[in-house]
Amino acid sequence: MNCTNCPRHCPVDRTVVRGFCQADREPEAATVCLHRGEEPPLCGTKGICNIFFEHCNLQCIYCQNQQISNPRNIQNNPNIQNNPNIQNNFPSSLKGIEAIADRVAEVLPQTENIVGLVSPSHYADSIPALVEALHRRNLHPTIVYNTGGYDSVETLRALEPYIDIYLPDFKYMDPALALRYSHAEDYPQVALAALKEMYYQKGSALPTDDDGIAYRGIIVRHLVLPGQVENSLAVLDAIADISTNLHVALMAQYFPPVEGLPDQLGRTLTEEEYQKVTDHFYAVGLHRGWLQELDAQACYRPDFTNQQPFER
Numbered sequence: 001m002n003c004t005n006c007p008r009h010c011p012v013d014r015t016v017v018r019g020f021c022q023a024d025r026e027p028e029a030a031t032v033c034l035h036r037g038e039e040p041p042l043c044g045t046k047g048i049c050n051i052f053f054e055h056c057n058l059q060c061i062y063c064q065n066q067q068i069s070n071p072r073n074i075q076n077n078p079n080i081q082n083n084p085n086i087q088n089n090f091p092s093s094l095k096g097i098e099a100i101a102d103r104v105a106e107v108l109p110q111t112e113n114i115v116g117l118v119s120p121s122h123y124a125d126s127i128p129a130l131v132e133a134l135h136r137r138n139l140h141p142t143i144v145y146n147t148g149g150y151d152s153v154e155t156l157r158a159l160e161p162y163i164d165i166y167l168p169d170f171k172y173m174d175p176a177l178a179l180r181y182s183h184a185e186d187y188p189q190v191a192l193a194a195l196k197e198m199y200y201q202k203g204s205a206l207p208t209d210d211d212g213i214a215y216r217g218i219i220v221r222h223l224v225l226p227g228q229v230e231n232s233l234a235v236l237d238a239i240a241d242i243s244t245n246l247h248v249a250l251m252a253q254y255f256p257p258v259e260g261l262p263d264q265l266g267r268t269l270t271e272e273e274y275q276k277v278t279d280h281f282y283a284v285g286l287h288r289g290w291l292q293e294l295d296a297q298a299c300y301r302p303d304f305t306n307q308q309p310f311e312r
Contacts, residue, residue, distance in 0.1 A: 003019050004125075004152075004154075004155075005057070005121065005122050005123065005124045005125055005155065006021075006057040006121045006122055006124070006150060006151065006152060006155070007150060007151070007152045007184075007186070007190045008020050008021075008057060008184075020057065020059075020183075021055045021056060021057045021059070021122040022055050023054070023055035023122045023123065024095075026095055026096050026097075026126075027053060027095075027096065027097060027100060027123040027126045027130070028053065028054040028055070028094065028095050029051050029052060029053050029054065029093065029094040029095075029100050029103075030052045030053070030054050030067075030068040030093055030094075030304050031052050031093060031094075031304060031307070031309060032049065032050070032051050032052070032094065032100060032103040032104055032106075032107055033049075033050060033052070033107060033307070033308055033309065034046075034047045034048075034049060034050075034107055034110050034111055034308070035047055035048050035049075035050040035116070035310060036048075036310075037299070037300060037310055038050075038116065038144075038146075038167075039167075039219055039249050039290055040212070040290070041206060041208055041212060041213060041214035041219075042112075042114055042116070042144060042165070042167070042213075042214060042219075043112065044112040044211060044212065044213045045112075046110065046111050046112045047110070047111050047112065048111055048112060048114045048115070048116050048144070049104055049107045049108045049110075049111045049114065049115045049116065049141070050115075050116040050118050050146075051100060051104065051115065051116065051117055051118060051120075052065070052068060052118045052119070052304070052309070053068075053117070053118060053119050053120055053122075053123055054068045054069070055068075055069060055119075055122055056069040056119045056121075056122065056148065057121045057122045057148070057150055058148045058150050058182045058183070058184060058187075059182070059183060060148075060171075060181055060182045061181055061182075061261060061262075061265070062181065062225070062254070062256065062257060062261060062265050063257065064255070064257055064300060064301065064302060065119070065302060065304070066257050066258070067302075067303070067304040067305070068304050069119060097126060097129050097130050097133050098133060100130060100133075101130060101133035101134055101137060104134060104139070104141075105134075105137050105139060108139060108141060112211075112213050113141045113142065114141055114142045114143075114144060114213070115134070115141045115142070115143055115144065116144040116146045116167070117130075117143065117144065117145055117146055117147075118146045119146070119147070119148060120145060120146070120147060121147050121148065121150060121151050121155075124151070124155045124158075124159060127145075127159055127162055127163075128158075128159070128161075128162050131143060131162045142164045142165060142213075142214070142215050143162060143163050143164050143165070144163075144164065144165045144166075144167050145159065145163045145165070145166050145167060145168075146167040147166070147167070147168045147169065148168075148169045148171065148182075149168040149169045149170050149171060149187070149190075149191040149194060149195070150182075150184055150187060150190055150191060150194075151168070151190070151191075151194040152190070152194070153193050153194060153197045156194060156197045156198065156201070157197065160201050164215060164216050165202075165214055165215075165216060165217055165218070165219070166198040166201075166202060166217075166218045166219075167218075167219050167221065168191070168194065168195060168198060168218070168220055168221065169191075169220075169221045169222070169223065170191055170195060170220055170221070170222050170235050170238070170239060171187065171191070171222070171223065171235075172187050172188055172191070172231055172235070173188045173231060173234035173235050173237075173238055174188070174228075174230075174231045174234065175187070175188055177228060177231055180262070180263075181225075181265075188238075192238055195218075195220065195239070195242060196242060198218050199218060199242055199243060199246070202216060202217050202218050203217070203218075204217075204218070204243045204245035204246050204247075204288075205217055205245075206218070206219065206247050206288075217247070218246060218247065219247045219248070219249055219289070220239055220246055220247065220248050220249070220289075221248075221249045221251060222235050222236070222239075222248065222249070222250055222251065223251045223253070223254055224250065224251065224252060224254065224269055224273065224274055224277050225254055225265065225269075226254060226264045226265065226267050226268060226269050226270070226273065227263055227264030227265075227273075228263075228264075229273050229276050229277060232277045232280075233276075233277065233280045236248075236277070236280050236281055236284055236286065237284055239286065240284040240285055240286055244284070244285035244286055244287065245287075245288060246286070246288065246289075247288045247289045248281070248286055248288070248289035248290075249289055249290045249292075250277065250278060250281055250289065250290070250291050250292065251292050251296070252269050252274045252291075252292040252293065252294050252296055252297065253292055253296040253297055253299065253300045254268060254269055254297065255268055255297045255298075255300075255301060256268070257301075268294075268297045269294065269297070271294055274294060278291055
């Protein structure tokens with residue numbers, strides 16, 4: 001039987017063999033931890049409880065989470081294999097819904113009562129059971145679906161009762177770029193359809209409580225890649241065509257996670273590149289969201305061999 005969790009529809013039964021994402025049938029999480037690096041309405045002063053799932057249905061060649069998301073690159077790229085921070089560090093620290101839910105129960109009281117599902121698309125069919133497992137523990141957090149944007153509309157419709165906030169990336173409007181960097185030539189139309197479905201479900205509002213913590217809505221993320229300004233401009237055009245009232249997090253935090261990346265991915269973003277994209281953000285009528293400073297490039301470099309990956 002085919003796996004239908006994501007738009008790849010791999011012709012595999014994951015109880016027997018693994019598909020493109022290399023994930024097992026049961027959800028695996030590298031860590032469940034307190035994280036303060038998300039957008040302000042998701043973190044507040046305490047932070048969010050993020051579940052960092054292992055594997056990914058995109059496996060972007062520049063992924064900052066390659067230690068846990070990209071086993072194919074670890075196996076095939078000598079630059080990654082020779083990196084002591086990555087080599088042989090692909091453990092399954094938490095496997096199965098109950099183990100993950102137990103760990104959430106430990107971390108959640110330290111946070112703003114929000115759970116982030118980070119790279120969940122390949123485990124989409126397990127999300128309802130995970131949310132229900134939290135409810136059985138008398139935990140009722142806001143659930144954030146933090147996705148790479150490569151999601152099927154059918155999957156999103158099935159998840160609607162369980163997701164409070166969508167936090168999708170919108171990476172590409174250039175199919176050739178999507179193929180070269182994320183093995184997904186159809187990413188632009190898939191991500192656009194997914195965002196339209198999220199917008200249909202949640203609208204453009206991002207309501208917050210008295211403490212400024214969001215409890216429903218959408219935040220769209222876009223990471224500006226070095227040398228790919230035109231792609232970013234096209235992405236902002238596509239978002240604005242859906243609604244100029246959407247909240248957009250425009251990110252400048254790109255850094256090359258390994259050596260030997262193609263094109264201009266071996267460097268960080270320039271001020272001139274980011275300025276062109278931010279100018280276009282306003283030019284197309286977008287007016288809600290967050291911009292990053294260029295020094296964010298030094299702030300988001302996780303090491304998943306640490307219990308707290310984003311703390312040095």
